[in-house]
Amino acid sequence: MRLATWNVNSVIARVPRLVDWLGATRPDVVCLQETKCTADAFPYDEVRPLGYEVAAHGDGRWNGVALLSRVGLTDVTRGLSNEPGFPAPEARAIGATVGGIRVWSLYVPNGRALEDPHYYYKLEWLSALQQYTADALAGDPDLALALVGDFNIAPTDADNGDPAVVPGFSTHVSQPERDAFAALESAGLTDVVRPLVPGGFTYWDYKRLRFPKNEGMRIDFILGSHAFSNAVTGATIHRNERKGEAPSDHVPVVVDLDLTSPEEEDDDRPMIFG
């Protein structure tokens, strides 16, 4: 199974690129963020012919998340049960069961500026996500759970190549944000891409030649429980999607999984005859 995440910065504006990329990459599951449209306005007719079921969650002008799947799409949940709002809850989380995985497409609040009300909203939102994760894995430690999307946090200094993002002055690199990211890992999740792709960014600001100068940030992640992480066989960051006509400012992140069940794995054990 191939699973991907992509902050498309308007799914309607990105339809030509999205359709081309889906055809070339053939992911089974896609988590989209910043769709910037209501669920009614999602471009279903452009995506369904490629074989995908679609679940969308949108506010309209801002935010918006969606899930595409060719391996089933059931038990769709829009929003986290304990999700804070700004002031009302926003369309930043959609979950579903796809191909045996509980997957969430997530768009973590930006934070805007240190000490801004939106910054505290971001931290509260991340706390709610951590609580959900802890509860979900406490209920089923072997759950194949994946938190996928734009976390708006650069967990390490190496993940920040943007000279405008300065520790001590900027969001995305503050210790409370990094602590919140680490808390997700402490709750039982691991970044499944980093061991396979140790370096590289997933976002470059549109302005100031950030992409040509490769002054980007790594802020889009695929975090998995052990049942998910153990199945990962490969990972790629599709840097070329930042090139060409009308790109998003983020690029897709992709993982390949071998979700062979333990029973089937048993069949691969050496046989002893006689």
Add this chain to the structure above:
DNA sequence: ATGCCTTCTGGGAGAAGA
């Protein structure tokens, strides 16, 4: 330590993003 880019709405100029 910002909004010289992009998107959206609304039918302008402004908000938001990271």
